Amino acid sequence: MSAAGAGEGAAASRRAGAAGARAGGRGVKGRPSDEAFRALFEPRGVIVAGASSHPGKFGFVSLHNLLAAGYSGRVFATNREGVEVLGVPTARGVEELPDGAADLVFVCTPASANPDLLRACAAKGVRAAFLTSAGYGEAGAQGRRAQDDLVALADEVGILLAGPNGQGVVSTPASLCAQIVAPYPPAGRIGVASQSGNFVSSFLNYAVHSGVGISRAVSAGNAAAVSVPDFLDWFADDPATSVGLAYVEGVPDGRAFAERVRSISERMPLVLLKGGATAGGQRAAASHTGSLATDDRVFDGALRQAGAVRARGVEEAYEAAATFATQPLPKGNRVVVMTTAGGWGVVTADAITTSELELAPLAPDLVAAIDGKLPPRWSRGNPVDLAGGETRDTIPEVLEMIATHPDVDAVIQLGLGIQSNQARMMREGPFYAGQGLERIVAFHERQDARYAQAAADISQATGKPILLATELGVTQPDNPGPATVRATGRLCYPSGPRAVAALEQLWRYGRWRERRGLR
Amino acid sequence: MPDEPAPAAPGGITGTTTLSEAASKAMLARHGVPVLDERTAASAEDAVAAAKALGFPVVLKLLGDRIAHKTERGLVRLGLTGAEAVRTAASALLAAATPEDGDVALLVAPMVSGTRELIAGLATDPQFGRTVMLGVGGVLAEAVADVQLRLVPIERVDAEEMIEDLATQRLLGAFRGEPPVDRAALVDVLLGLSAAAEADPSIVSADLNPLIVVDGRPVAVDALVEVER
Structure with missing residues (x-):
């Protein structure tokens, strides 16, 4: 099966399937060739076609973003008047540009100009095009014809066609930010593909906020020739990407989609957010992407069977993907909660109990070992509530005891940053200098940074997930606790239950693999 | 009703038909x-023999390719505990068949709960x-x-x-x-x-x-x- 899958209307899907069967660089896996994808995600040079000197136009913004993100390859631009834009001299036409210098053309020209543009680009050695242009499949019968013609043309001249009507493409290994919107995210291992450009923005915004970064991101637009599953399929073989994150609305050929998802899930975890799970959402999806209504129970079952991780909302989707990207898969479902205060632990224990994870009883030898580190008022059970009994080294030491115990598969740690929060109040209060509070403030901040670092180190040493959760990651991201979690490259979860939800997704995926004999 | 074509199913299937319970x-x-281990019987006596072989209690239903809505028509008898009860119910069900039902038979099944x-x-x-x-x-x-x-x-x-x-x-x-x-x-x-x-x-x-x-x-x-x- 070739390009059928999410990311196109039914007509476009048939078209893509037909086009895909011909040369056009489609590889054995039913997706465009690796060479074509490399031209899109790791181009040696980029042409912005239709560069504009007006800061409100796509042709300005995309050139701006490309330059501002520090793209390392050569940048060319075309403009009808040949005016300089952002210090880049523009050519009146692609014909004037050097041969073989650019692999990607970023198209901001009107639909009517694009057939000639693609031919000229192909003659210069361009192998991939990203089209922001509207007026295609989303614009009535005439637009659909123009789209079909464009797909056939791209196929004929050997250009991978991404979009049209898309937002752009991001690739951090190439410092590439060819998109008509912000932001440019930090580098990381999450590969994003979306049927809706604004969800690319959402995921990238979370990447900026959390620091857990992105490898590639692409908005499929009308997905005339390359669909969301095509992009994900390539991500699954991409060494820079370790987890896929996708938004889909319509699935015209469900069976082909399910087969692609299965093949992808065997190679990397895939987190999916599906729009149109309800009748109300389906009506909205029909007007947004022309997607047919899908029986959500069937969709859900197909995803479970195919090993994909389904998220119910954008936060859950991002947090699951960020967890896959930064934590090892748990070998089992036995979780221990470690907390410095009671209530957080109780609520997190509730979340674990209603999940498929297990609030593991503490082994007697583990209780005895912790007894040696804490005064007798500690909880002596799971959650391990330190009850304020910790001294300078207790938290990392107890964490290590828990994480190294063979009956424990994962740890969720709560309470990070509270002392630094107090330290901040002292630092900003009227008594800081006069009362000699500098020492205690520095101590608290050092300790919180140390706890966050210890969690990452112990997780790495044991190969077990250790998730740190505190709302301070959201309310006070520069608090030394959450800030250090970020510095270790990991996600600071906004609450215990949110950490539980992410960990449960890892456990379910690991179990799906194990039950099917995959590593 | 039985002669009307079944409504078109999704997935490009134009016409469908429903098999009888026994064929299904x-x-x-x-x-x-x-x-369930069950038997078909052509007569009341056959039904009694089948019920004895299966063990009581049994359920008796009137069976036919063109009979839908058995329950609504009272063509299902539950919890028959002895030979006489089976014989009476079987005769009544056979008598309830109409010419429109076509060929009919009795289905004898163990009563499970x-x-x-x-x-x-x-x-x-x-x-x-x-x-x-x-x-x-x-x-x-x-x-x-x-x-x-x-x-x-x-x-x-x-x-x-x-x-x-x-x-x-x-x-x-x-x-x-x-x-x-x-x-x-x-x-x-x-x-x-x-x-x-x-x-x-x-x-x-x-x-x-x-x-x-x-x-x-x-x-x-x-x-x-x-x-x-």
Whole structure:
């Protein structure tokens, strides 16, 4: 099966399937060739076609973003008047540009100009095009014809066609930010593909906020020739990407989609957010992407069977993907909660109990070992509530005891940053200098940074997930606790239950693999 | 009603027809779906003999390719505890047949009972094709809406996960003095449905409703298979 899958209307899907069967660089896996994808995600040079000197136009913004993100390859631009834009001299036409210098053309020209543009680009050695242009499949019968013609043309001249009507493409290994919107995210291992450009923005915004970064991101637009599953399929073989994150609305050929998802899930975890799970959402999806209504129970079952991780909302989707990207898969479902205060632990224990994870009883030898580190008022059970009994080294030491115990598969740690929060109040209060509070403030901040670092180190040493959760990651991201979690490259979860939800997704995926004999 | 074509099913299927209960059960049983051990009988005396062979109590139904809505027409007699009761019921059912019903026979089945009812089946989705379904049954089934679906074909592990993913797990454990649901037997039901669909592309849908849990074992008491004409 070739390009059928999410990311196109039914007509476009048939078209893509037909086009895909011909040369056009489609590889054995039913997706465009690796060479074509490399031209899109790791181009040696980029042409912005239709560069504009007006800061409100796509042709300005995309050139701006490309330059501002520090793209390392050569940048060319075309403009009808040949005016300089952002210090880049523009050519009146692609014909004037050097041969073989650019692999990607970023198209901001009107639909009517694009057939000639693609031919000229192909003659210069361009192998991939990203089209922001509207007026295609989303614009009535005439637009659909123009789209079909464009797909056939791209196929004929050997250009991978991404979009049209898309937002752009991001690739951090190439410092590439060819998109008509912000932001440019930090580098990381999450590969994003979306049927809706604004969800690319959402995921990238979370990447900026959390620091857990992105490898590639692409908005499929009308997905005339390359669909969301095509992009994900390539991500699954991409060494820079370790987890896929996708938004889909319509699935015209469900069976082909399910087969692609299965093949992808065997190679990397895939987190999916599906729009149109309800009748109300389906009506909205029909007007947004022309997607047919899908029986959500069937969709859900197909995803479970195919090993994909389904998220119910954008936060859950991002947090699951960020967890896959930064934590090892748990070998089992036995979780221990470690907390410095009671209530957080109780609520997190509730979340674990209603999940498929297990609030593991503490082994007697583990209780005895912790007894040696804490005064007798500690909880002596799971959650391990330190009850304020910790001294300078207790938290990392107890964490290590828990994480190294063979009956424990994962740890969720709560309470990070509270002392630094107090330290901040002292630092900003009227008594800081006069009362000699500098020492205690520095101590608290050092300790919180140390706890966050210890969690990452112990997780790495044991190969077990250790998730740190505190709302301070959201309310006070520069608090030394959450800030250090970020510095270790990991996600600071906004609450215990949110950490539980992410960990449960890892456990379910690991179990799906194990039950099917995959590593 | 029986002569009217069945409504068109999704997925480009133009016309479908529904098999009789006995034919439906026979078709699914061939692929390993465990169905109730039951007999057909042409006369009241045959029915009595069948009931004796199966053991009392039994259920008696009037069977015919053109008979739908057996219950509404009073063509099902439950809990017959002896030979005389079977003979009387059988005669009454045969007498209730109308010329429009075509050829009829009696179905004699053991009377089974259990507190828990499940439903299982096959359905055709316009986008995903044929699916295997497992759900919580009984009168509140629609309100509870606890259903798991997978795409045909399923593997054993998929069937196990369908059971595990039902929300109402407490219903599957030991319940009101009855043992836990035999999950391996339930897996066999689901695998049998998938195998039937794979072997016979004309199957559009199948319903095992109810699938009564009898001493922990799921038993298909009724079955209806819809095939492409």
